[in-house]
Amino acid sequence: MRVVIFAAILAMAACGQGGNNPVSLSSARLDTHLQMYVGSGPHRSGGPGDMATRGWFSTVLSNAGFDVEIQAVPIRQWLHDKASLKTAGGDLN
Numbered sequence: 001m002r003v004v005i006f007a008a009i010l011a012m013a014a015c016g017q018g019g020n021n022p023v024s025l026s027s028a029r030l031d032t033h034l035q036m037y038v039g040s041g042p043h044r045s046g047g048p049g050d051m052a053t054r055g056w057f058s059t060v061l062s063n064a065g066f067d068v069e070i071q072a073v074p075i076r077q078w079l080h081d082k083a084s085l086k087t088a089g090g091d092l093n
Contacts, residue, residue: 036056
């Protein structure tokens, strides 16, 4: 999965900003995209980081001239609020 994400970020860094204006790939552009991805938080499906990344990817690709369609994909996931471990010596939270 990380390879796919890195490839997508690399492709986005090579995209032009607005229309079909090609822009050469630079380390500064790549760093900006990587910082945006990392800065959006954990990327659990449907969570805030995932939604922020989806919006960002969509905007960058649309601005580069791509037709972007967001499709809902049903998933099952379990979210927990708290976890603890009980041992003979006491509880670990």
